[in-house]
Amino acid sequence: MGALIGLMTGGGLVLIGLAFSRPARCSVRPTKQAGRLAALLARAGAEGVSPSQMVALCSTAFVVAGLLLAAVSGVVVMGIVLGLLAGASPIAVLQGRAGRRAREHAALWPDAVDNLASAVRAGLSLPEALMQLGDRGPEGLQESFAQFGRDYQASGRFNASLDLLKARLADPIGDRVVEALRIAREVGGGDLGRVLRSLSGFLREDLRTRGELESRQSWTVNGARLAVAAPWIVVLFMCLQPEVVHRFAQPAGVVVLTSGAVLCVVAYRLMMRIGRLPAEKRILA
Numbered sequence: 001m002g003a004l005i006g007l008m009t010g011g012g013l014v015l016i017g018l019a020f021s022r023p024a025r026c027s028v029r030p031t032k033q034a035g036r037l038a039a040l041l042a043r044a045g046a047e048g049v050s051p052s053q054m055v056a057l058c059s060t061a062f063v064v065a066g067l068l069l070a071a072v073s074g075v076v077v078m079g080i081v082l083g084l085l086a087g088a089s090p091i092a093v094l095q096g097r098a099g100r101r102a103r104e105h106a107a108l109w110p111d112a113v114d115n116l117a118s119a120v121r122a123g124l125s126l127p128e129a130l131m132q133l134g135d136r137g138p139e140g141l142q143e144s145f146a147q148f149g150r151d152y153q154a155s156g157r158f159n160a161s162l163d164l165l166k167a168r169l170a171d172p173i174g175d176r177v178v179e180a181l182r183i184a185r186e187v188g189g190g191d192l193g194r195v196l197r198s199l200s201g202f203l204r205e206d207l208r209t210r211g212e213l214e215s216r217q218s219w220t221v222n223g224a225r226l227a228v229a230a231p232w233i234v235v236l237f238m239c240l241q242p243e244v245v246h247r248f249a250q251p252a253g254v255v256v257l258t259s260g261a262v263l264c265v266v267a268y269r270l271m272m273r274i275g276r277l278p279a280e281k282r283i284l285a
Contacts, residue, residue, distance in 0.1 A: 040091075042170035043098035054090065062087030069236075073245045077254045078235070081261045085232060102171070106210070108138035109173045110203045116177070117196035126185050127152055130165075144168050158185060173203065217275055224271040228264050 037051040066083025070076050115137055119129035134146030144165060151161040159182060166178050177199070184192045235257075238244045247253050 039170070040094050040098060042167065043101065044094045045097070045101050045170075046094065047168070054094070057090050058087045061090060072240075073248075074242075075245055075249045075253070077257050078245070078248055081257050082232065082236065084261070103214075104140055105169070105171050106173065106203070106207055108140045109171075109177070110200045110207065111138050112141055113177060113196050113200040113203065116181075117193045117200065120196065121193045126181055127158060127161075130181070141169075220275045221272070224268055224275075228268045231260065231264070 037054060041047075041049055041051065041054065062083045065086030066079040068079075069082045070079025073079065112133060115133060116129050119132055120126070124132070130145055131149035131152065134142050134149050137145055147168060148161055148165045151164050152158065155161065162178050162182055166175055169175075169178075177196075180192070180195060180199075238248075248257060
């Protein structure tokens with residue numbers, strides 16, 4: 001048991017060290033996992049957190065929770081399983097935050113598009129119409145458009161500022177609006193106001209439909225989360241009972257813990273995939 005705990009500690013420290021170490025500059029493209037993690041951080045609005053820092057946080061949570069539970073229960077397998085759940089919790093928090101941020105932005109975009117259409121109809125230029133959203137737009141989008149105004153005033157390059165705005169928003173609806181404005185800027189768009197008003201109506205209808213579906217789906221999602229969390233909460237309380245924990249130290253108990261963890265993960269992922277609503281992808285990113 002001491003050797004396994006030492007191995008867990010050493011492995012965790014190595015992962016933390018690798019995460020905080022700055023890799024040398026090279027021409028190798030980032031891995032797909034790093035790209036997904038960076039995209040998740042962008043969707044969650046965690047601009048100040050890098051993928052390496054997120055890996056370090058997950059590794060630290062795994063090591064600390066695993067060592068603590070292994071020390072309390074005396075069963076290394078139990079510490080590893082619950083440590084893995086603790087290590088995955090930061091990713092789950094990020095995913096939940098990204099989902100909430102996407103829903104909040106979806107509710108704000110119709111008003112933002114209406115504001116843009118009114119500004120264009122009033123005769124403002126496209127950069128001016130976008131910059132005024134930093135003061136008069138929906139509150140959740142003001143900071144992004146205010147930063148666009150600062151980028152445009154500093155560089156004077158409209159397309160480059162739009163690219164920064166798209167990266168900052170990390171939103172498929174924002175991608176469509178930004179690309180429509182880019183095209184209108186380059187080729188001229190006399191019907192831009194009408195297009196924006198039509199887009200606003202479509203966004204409101206889509207938001208209303210999706211809200212109804214999500215309200216009906218919420219009980220299924222919450223039930224899946226409760227079904228997965230409940231047995232591990234029970235196991236956590238069982239760590240305080242030495243006579244019960246001793247049974248999990250036996251080979252049969254190890255099989256029960258590992259198979260239960262695998263089945264919980266598979267069942268949760270399957271239920272979430274079955275009940276998942278289609279999400280709009282950033283095809284213009």
